[in-house]
Each structure stands twice: as structure tokens, then as C-alpha cells.
Amino acid sequence: MTATIAYDRTVSNLIDELSATGHVTHRPYRKTSVTLHHNGGRLSHQGVLDVWRTRPASAHFDVDATGAVAQYVKVNEYAWAVGDTAGNRSTISIEMADATLAPGWTIAETTWKNAARLAGWHFAKVIGERPSKNNLFYHHHWSSTACAGPYMDKIYDKVLAAAQEAYDHFKDAHHIPGPVTEPFPGASFFHTGRKSPVIAAMHHRLVTEGCNRYQSNAAPDVWGPGDVKSYAAWQAKLGFTGDDANGTPGKTSWDKLHVPDV
Known part of the structure; x- marks a missing residue:
């Protein structure tokens, strides 16, 4: 089974199942940005995969209504996500479950905050630059779409600040191999x-x-x-x-x- 990222929280692994759809290009590219999307529905991780089984689309990650993370595409690969060839080569796409449907397309705070945290991890561990308006995008940056929705447009500054906070945390943190299950020196x-x-x-x-x-x-x-x-x-x-x-x-x-x- 293809491994997920070494995130500090659980990441559900749907990489091989998405790969079986054929809706991904297994070619590595250097990633320089993160792009946020919304599901267009209140979808579970499995629900997202079920949509992509028939729709020729994919993204690297999804964050559901509870803030839980799933991975569908290896980080350095080309997900069919933003409707732009250069964008798909250079960006890491993160989907988010909606809390409400049209016309508001709101996204729960726990969902967008966990998406921003995940973005911050990628900026620290993969991209190597601090999140900014020049590298943290919504889907409509790349193509003609309303995604990630009007609600997310209104709170972009909050999302960016959360991603920057996460970047600072992960940039300064040093991975300690584990797990440690008992206090030293038992x-x-x-x-x-x-x-x-x-x-x-x-x-x-x-x-x-x-x-x-x-x-x-x-x-x-x-x-x-x-x-x-x-x-x-x-x-x-x-x-x-x-x-x-x-x-x-x-x-x-x-x-x-x-x-x-x-």
C-alpha cells in the first residue's frame, strides 16, 4: 500500500483506491503552492472518492466535516484538480467538506482550520516557503469557477493567518521518533x-x-x-x-x- 504523508495526525489512506480510477497522473513535479477547494457537498472521505470514480477529477487531500484528513494522491504527483496544467503541476490541492449548500457554501471552522493547518505543514515540509497571498490559493485562482465558495472568499485572511501559524509551528518543530508510551525511565x-x-x-x-x-x-x-x-x-x-x-x-x-x- 502506498504510504501517506508523515503528518502528526491520522491521515486516512485512499491513495491506491484513487489511483485505480485512473484519474491521476503519476509523474512527479516540484510543488510551490497549496490550493484549497470545496466539495460542492457535505461529503465524507469515501463520498469524495465515490464521486471521483466516475468524474475525471482528483485532489491530493480532503478534510471532512469533523476536520479529519484523507489522502488520495501522492504529494508530488499531478492531481486533476484545478483545471490548469501549470497549476496541477505546481500546486498541492486540498478539498474541504461543505457545512451548507448553495448559495452560501459555508465550511465549518473545524474543517477550514484543519485544512489551513495541513497547508502549513506542506509549506514547512514540502514547499519550503511561508504561506502568503502569492502561494496559498483558492481554486478560482487557476480557472473560471466560484470554488472554494463565497464564504471562503470572505475569510481568506483568517485562513492565511492559520496556515502561517501552522507553518511557524512545523518549521520550528523537530520530529522525535516514537511512539513514547511510558514516561522515562520506566x-x-x-x-x-x-x-x-x-x-x-x-x-x-x-x-x-x-x-x-x-x-x-x-x-x-x-x-x-x-x-x-x-x-x-x-x-x-x-x-x-x-x-x-x-x-x-x-x-x-x-x-x-x-x-x-x-
């Missing part, structure tokens, strides 16, 4: 999955120090928990020495981390 914490004691202790150290000493642009799968590259990267960043090359923690690391015997 014994069972050291024996969850592939996580070694020194990885667990480093995790705790990063959390308690607010990640202030750990700065990295590496993708999470490069320094995720349990592998030697991860261990070596964390060791170097935190200034540890005296450990075996195979990732076995040496005395210096144990002393610095104050790891208890378990």
Missing part, C-alpha cells in the same frame, strides 16, 4: 519495538531539552529509531563519544545520559 519503555536503551534515553534528552541542541534537515526515515545511522547521527549531535561502531552504547554515552540499570 523499564518497559526501553523494550518497545526496535528501540534500544540509548535511543530511548536520547529521545528523552531531546524532549526534555526542547530539542534545542538537535538541528537536522534529515528526513525522519534517515534517522528514525533503532538504526545505526540514527544512533550515529544522534550521538554526534549530542556530543557523545566512546561507543562501538555497530551502535552499541559505550560507557561515555551511558554516563552522559544517566541511564538507569533496568
Whole structure:
């Protein structure tokens, strides 16, 4: 199954089901903007997919009436979304469920705020620029349509501010591999999955120090928990020495981390 984005909230995975419709172009492009749409209905994630089974259209994401997120198209691919070739190549499209139908086409606050948050994540993690009026668009930016609707037009400044707030949060945040299910230093914490004691202790150290000493642009799968590259990267960043090359923690690391015997 094709994986969804590494978002910090649950993302329902409908990528392969949308791909089966043929309504997506599996070719990667560099993304430089995010575009918001409305469903034109009070649709669930499955309801959106059902529409696209027969209508030659797609988008990367949908945010439903509760604020929950689903992904249909890989981020770097060409969704059939904005009615403009250049736009489909360069933008990440996010659909939103309507709260009411015509003529207002209102969208619930929880829906548009979660769409803005998702947009902010993409600006921080994919696009690499802060959201602005030059890169956060509605569908009608690209083609002749009223989408994302008159209500969303009225609150664009609020949407942009929410996306900018999310961008600032995600830009400053540092991913801590997990999950952490018990407080440090409980014994069972050291024996969850592939996580070694020194990885667990480093995790705790990063959390308690607010990640202030750990700065990295590496993708999470490069320094995720349990592998030697991860261990070596964390060791170097935190200034540890005296450990075996195979990732076995040496005395210096144990002393610095104050790891208890378990």
C-alpha cells in the first residue's frame, strides 16, 4: 500500500483506491503552492472518492466535516484538480467538506482550520516557503469557477493567518521518533519495538531539552529509531563519544545520559 504523508495526525489512506480510477497522473513535479477547494457537498472521505470514480477529477487531500484528513494522491504527483496544467503541476490541492449548500457554501471552522493547518505543514515540509497571498490559493485562482465558495472568499485572511501559524509551528518543530508510551525511565519503555536503551534515553534528552541542541534537515526515515545511522547521527549531535561502531552504547554515552540499570 502506498504510504501517506508523515503528518502528526491520522491521515486516512485512499491513495491506491484513487489511483485505480485512473484519474491521476503519476509523474512527479516540484510543488510551490497549496490550493484549497470545496466539495460542492457535505461529503465524507469515501463520498469524495465515490464521486471521483466516475468524474475525471482528483485532489491530493480532503478534510471532512469533523476536520479529519484523507489522502488520495501522492504529494508530488499531478492531481486533476484545478483545471490548469501549470497549476496541477505546481500546486498541492486540498478539498474541504461543505457545512451548507448553495448559495452560501459555508465550511465549518473545524474543517477550514484543519485544512489551513495541513497547508502549513506542506509549506514547512514540502514547499519550503511561508504561506502568503502569492502561494496559498483558492481554486478560482487557476480557472473560471466560484470554488472554494463565497464564504471562503470572505475569510481568506483568517485562513492565511492559520496556515502561517501552522507553518511557524512545523518549521520550528523537530520530529522525535516514537511512539513514547511510558514516561522515562520506566523499564518497559526501553523494550518497545526496535528501540534500544540509548535511543530511548536520547529521545528523552531531546524532549526534555526542547530539542534545542538537535538541528537536522534529515528526513525522519534517515534517522528514525533503532538504526545505526540514527544512533550515529544522534550521538554526534549530542556530543557523545566512546561507543562501538555497530551502535552499541559505550560507557561515555551511558554516563552522559544517566541511564538507569533496568
